[in-house]
Amino acid sequence: MLIADEMITGFGRTGKMWGTEHSGTPPDIMTIGKGMGSGYPVSGVMMGEEVSKSEPFAKPSASSSSYGGNPLAAVAVAETIRTIRRDNLVENSAKVGKFMLDRLLDFYEKFEFVGEVRGRGLMIGLDLVRDRKTKEPLSAKTTELIFKQALRRGLLVMSYFPRIRINPPLVITQAQAEAGLEILDEVFTQLRDHVDWRSA
Secondary structure, eight states, rough: OOEEEEETTTTTTTSSSSSGTTTTOSSSSEEEEGTTTTTOOOEEEEHHHHTTTTTTTSSSSTTTTTTTTHHHHHHHHHHHHHHHHHHTTTHHHHHHHHHHHHEEEEEEEEOOOOEEEEEEEEEEEEEEEEETTEEEEEOOHHHHHHHHHHEEEEEEEEOSSSSSEOOOOTTTOOOHHHHHHHHHHHHHHHHHOOOOOOOO
């Protein structure tokens, strides 16, 4: 039996509705949450009929919860899914995500301290290293400097650790992504040219 945790990867984050679609391996059970409520705290478990009719799920009250079936949560989920479909946000995630990933792959060529760039859709990761061979991460002092310099220029990016997560909202436009990447490029250029990042 395959259980897929789509808590973060679901609802268009990876450029497809579900992260498992990239592998073509349908799970028997899927856990979901976060992106399905537009900020409202809600989660769920999805499964096929065969699994749902088996124990322990099939036992009376075995799969119930005190907060299950919350009407407000149900409305938040319904409106979120309606918006994702109406505004083609899965397609936007794939398109803008590819644009961002391509630009960030250029960063790998341009900056020695970029150790790896990877991602799907609007779920992108960037590793900052002192040495690409040893993969020793940049120091906390250096990554904090990146965070502060980006913030000073108007970009809020999770760069306070050497493993940067770039997960913008599904509604981000290519122009907004371009503006953010320009700021990050500027900050990285400043780091490369003016900071002893290897020993900091």
